[in-house]
Amino acid sequence: MADGRVRQEIIEKLTRAFAPEILDVIDESHLHAGHSGARPEGETHFRVKIVSGNFDELTLVARHRLVNDTLADELSGPVHALAIEAKPAGG
Amino acid sequence: MNSTIHQLIDNEVKSTDTVLFMKGTPQFPQCGFSGQVIQILDYLGASYKGVNVLENDELREGIKSFSQWPTIPQLYVKGEFVGGCDIIREMFQTGELKNLFDEKDIALEHA
Numbered sequence: 001m002a003d004g005r006v007r008q009e010i011i012e013k014l015t016r017a018f019a020p021e022i023l024d025v026i027d028e029s030h031l032h033a034g035h036s037g038a039r040p041e042g043e044t045h046f047r048v049k050i051v052s053g054n055f056d057e058l059t060l061v062a063r064h065r066l067v068n069d070t071l072a073d074e075l076s077g078p079v080h081a082l083a084i085e086a087k088p089a090g091g
Numbered sequence: 092m093n094s095t096i097h098q099l100i101d102n103e104v105k106s107t108d109t110v111l112f113m114k115g116t117p118q119f120p121q122c123g124f125s126g127q128v129i130q131i132l133d134y135l136g137a138s139y140k141g142v143n144v145l146e147n148d149e150l151r152e153g154i155k156s157f158s159q160w161p162t163i164p165q166l167y168v169k170g171e172f173v174g175g176c177d178i179i180r181e182m183f184q185t186g187e188l189k190n191l192f193d194e195k196d197i198a199l200e201h202a
Contacts, residue, residue, distance in 0.1 A: 035122070060178050068161050075161040081124065082162065084177050 006043040006078050010071060017070045018052040021089050025049075028083070037080030047083040055088040063088075096153035104167040108197050109139035112154045113164040117141040124176040125164045131183045136200030137192060169195045 010025050026049075029042040038044050048067060055063045063086040068075065075082060104110050109132070115121030117129050117139075132139050144151040144163055151163070158165055158172050166173040168191060173179065182188040192199055 032123070060181060061172070061174050064174065064178060065159070072161065 004043065006074065007046065010046060010048070010074060010079075013070050013074075014048065014050060014067070017066075018050060018054045020050045020052040022049065022051040032081070039078075043078060044080040045083075046079060046081070047085070049085045051087045051089050053089040055086055056090045058088070060086075096149050097157050100150070100154055100157045103140075103142065105170045107140045108169055108195070109137055109192075110142060110167045111139050111164055112142050112144055112150075112167075114143070114145050116143055121145060122163070124162075127176055128164045128166060128179050131179055131188070135183075135189060135192065137197065138200075168192070168197065 004027065007025055007027055011023065014020060014023055014025070024047075026047040027043060027045070028047050029038060029045045032038045032045045035045075050067065054066070058066070064084050067084050067086055068082070071079070071082065111117075111125075111128060111132065113120060113122070113125035113128065115125060117133075120126035120129055129141070142150070144154060154163065154165060155161055160172065160175060162175050164176055164179075166175075166179055173188075173191065174182070179188065182191070189199070
């Protein structure tokens with residue numbers, strides 16, 4: 001896990017699903033050390049910043065649902081919390 | 092099992108105007124994300140009911156499948172799912188959250 005395997009997987013899945021213009025996946029697990037969902041090996045808390053044309057015309061809830069659905073396996077597995085900033089590409 | 096807990100949740104969100112499913116209580120949130128939403132609701136002066144999902148494993152899983160939403164906290168206003176922590180914060184910052192309460196005719200103490 002030390003090599004950021006979960007983070008890599010998140011990046012690959014989001015890239016495949018959304019062909020994002022901007023994608024930033026930040027491991028914020030260290031900010032939650034000692035928290036109930038944190039594990040010593042890390043990779044439990046992530047922040048995703050994503051800009052994609054797929055989000056155009058979608059509500060906030062709908063955008064978040066798409067990201068959550070794409071990462072369903074991770075969320076029911078190693079990932080305890082996912083902060084999402086999902087923005088449409090069309091200005 | 093699922094249908095019973097879903098029925099319970101359904102009753103909860105329909106009988107109370109504003110319900111926050113959270114970890115811990117409004118006085119003692121046990122998760123930073125739940126705490127952030129509490130702060131926003133308190134700032135707006137919204138009256139709400141906090142439901143502590145840590146007290147009941149069935150509820151903790153049931154609310155996720157009920158809303159089709161994988162994380163907690165979750166805010167419901169007049170029976171409608173509004174969102175989790177990020178959405179609430181973004182809606183608060185843009186003023187959308189206050190508009191939502193206004194549209195649903197929910198009084199805010201500090202408005």
